[in-house]
Amino acid sequence: MMAVTVLKHATIYTGLERIEDGYIRFDDKILAVGDMFDYRAEAGEQIIDLQGKTLVPGxxxxxxxxxxxxxxxxxxxxxxxxxxxxxxxxxxxxxxxxxxxxxxxxxxxxxxxxxxxxxxxxxxxxxxxxxxxxxxxxxxxxxxxxxxxxxxxxxxxxxxxxxxxxxxxxxxxxxxxxxxxxxxxxxxxxxxxxxxxxxxxxxxxxxxxxxxxxxxxxxxxxxxxxxxxxxxxxxxxxxxxxxxxxxxxxxxxxxxxxxxxxxxxxxxxxxxxxxxxxxxxxxxxxxxxxxxxxxxxxxxxxxxxxxxxxxxxxxxxxxxxxxxxxxxxxxxxxxxxxxxxxFGLASKGTLEVGKDADINVFDPDMHLIETYSYGVKHTTKA
Incomplete structure (x- = not known):
């Protein structure tokens, strides 16, 4: 079973809305996404602080x-x-x-x-x-x-x-x-x-x-x-x-x-x-x-x-x-x-619960630095 990851304190563009200070929880699928005000830590999850970073769908x-x-x-x-x-x-x-x-x-x-x-x-x-x-x-x-x-x-x-x-x-x-x-x-x-x-x-x-x-x-x-x-x-x-x-x-x-x-x-x-x-x-x-x-x-x-x-x-x-x-x-x-x-790609395109955990991470200067594909992290190659 895949470990659960949480990316927190990021600006998140879900494809439906912009969350100024948000979090996203996922394994290979997105389990939760929302405002940090609503975040509650769960046992066993890997937490990564992305203060100043921006997340968008893959x-x-x-x-x-x-x-x-x-x-x-x-x-x-x-x-x-x-x-x-x-x-x-x-x-x-x-x-x-x-x-x-x-x-x-x-x-x-x-x-x-x-x-x-x-x-x-x-x-x-x-x-x-x-x-x-x-x-x-x-x-x-x-x-x-x-x-x-x-x-x-x-x-x-x-x-x-x-x-x-x-x-x-x-x-x-x-x-x-x-x-x-x-x-x-x-x-x-x-x-x-x-x-x-x-x-x-x-x-x-x-x-x-x-x-x-x-x-x-x-x-x-x-x-x-x-x-x-x-x-x-x-x-x-x-x-x-x-x-x-x-x-x-x-x-x-x-x-x-x-x-x-x-x-x-x-x-x-x-x-x-x-x-x-x-x-x-x-x-x-x-x-x-x-x-x-x-x-x-x-x-x-x-x-x-x-x-x-x-x-x-x-x-x-x-x-x-x-x-x-x-x-x-x-x-x-x-x-x-x-x-x-x-094209009816039902599990793609937005950062919503139940969708594939396909996520791009941008630094404060909006340079792509990481991509999560089905929840697996890849550091962006030059």
Whole structure:
């Protein structure tokens, strides 16, 4: 049986409220959380005084291809396991959706099998995000064109089975032939349809059942004064959750702030869209068989196209406050609360009794110093 730990005298952002001087008691699950005025010590618990520290829920990244030398598309279960663990130890990500990209059916098969084996032993991996191959050639971004195809529910069923029914999110182009029946299939199987790498018009989007937009602004029909496009549609529709890559490169700070002011903190999911180069030295790397060059915190193909990111989630959390003007509580919503709500992660997203003890600890200067995953403490690695 796991020992009981109490963190006390901390400022706690539960995802629902802010507790100025609070405590949280947990083993692998949260047993109690509240104001220090109500705290009563219990026999056998380990008490840690965190005066001046801040606690927030563990981060949830629903769009992460790789990092630390690893990539989900490699299909190597040991490496996918290590990748997820490194994201937790370096960035405070306590839940991740292993993300694929447009590739051959055989390569995606291999990735799904690898993710299943890794997720069976590493509960940090809570789902799969299939980014492609059902996308539009005109907005392929860094996705290899030769493997792009129209929406195919049979392939999704195959990949979902191979992953152990872990596919939770699919990026596709709703303007492509067969997309409406495809959307119906996704919704019937608890998979969120996400418009991305798409040339859809506002009119086409109004007939789509997509409720999520992959990396808002990037690789999609742009917002223009005579055609709102994918970006404008996502801005206008309250039901749409919008991913933001808050590195300051994929989206300049002013446009991050515009999205925040238009959508509000309740409908934004911070993501990294990170690739294997994250956490590694600058230089040449690889994405889907393509050479990628990393310099000045940016990853680009040889032609200059942005190719995923090397963004750490803890930096996205800070950037939400610095670039968007979000409060800590609003940053928590965009980092944990929204993702748990949108994807039905019932034991994640907030610091409440009965939830998994996934907790990030920040020092007085708001630097991440510790992460508790299922109640186990990990000192943040540089």
């Amino acid at each position: 981060f949830i990244d629903v769009h992460a291809h790789g990092g630390y030398g690893f990539d989900a598309m490699d299909g190597d279960a040991d490496q996918i396991d290590k990748m997820a663990t490194a994201m937790m130890e370096h960035e405070g990500v306590t839940t991740v959706f292993a993300t694929t990209m447009t590739q051959s059916v055989e390569n995606i098969d291999k990735a799904m099998s690898g993710v299943k084996t890794a997720a069976d032993r590493n509960p940090l991996i809570q789902g799969v995000h299939l980014e492609g191959p059902f996308i539009n050639v005109q907005f392929k971004g860094a996705q290899p064109e030769e493997y792009i195809q129209n929406p195919n529910a049979e392939l999704v069923a195959r990949w979902n089975e191979l992953s152990g029914n872990r596919v939770r999110l699919i990026t596709y182009a709703p303007e492509d032939e067969g997309s409406q029946a495809f959307e119906d299939y996704l919704l019937a199987h608890n998979i969120v349809p996400s418009v991305g790498h798409s040339n859809a018009t506002r009119e086409q989007m109004l007939h789509s059942k997509a409720t999520h937009v992959t990396h808002l602004y990037n690789a999609q029909r742009e917002f223009k004064h005579r055609e709102p496009g994918v970006t404008g549609h996502a801005m206008l529709e309250e039901n749409m959750y919008a991913e933001l890559i808050a590195d300051g490169f994929h989206i300049v700070p002013d446009m991050l702030r515009l999205a925040f002011e238009q959508k509000g903190p309740e409908r934004i999911d911070l993501v990294t869209d990170s690739m294997r180069s994250k956490g590694m030295p600058e230089g040449e790397s690889e994405l889907g068989g393509q050479k990628v060059f990393v310099k000045d915190k940016q990853a680009r193909l040889a032609d200059g196209t942005l190719a995923g990111s090397v963004l750490m989630f803890k930096d996205a959390f800070h950037n939400a406050m610095a670039f968007m003007g979000a409060s800590v509580g609003e940053a928590v919503m965009m980092s944990s609360v929204n993702q748990a709500r949108e």
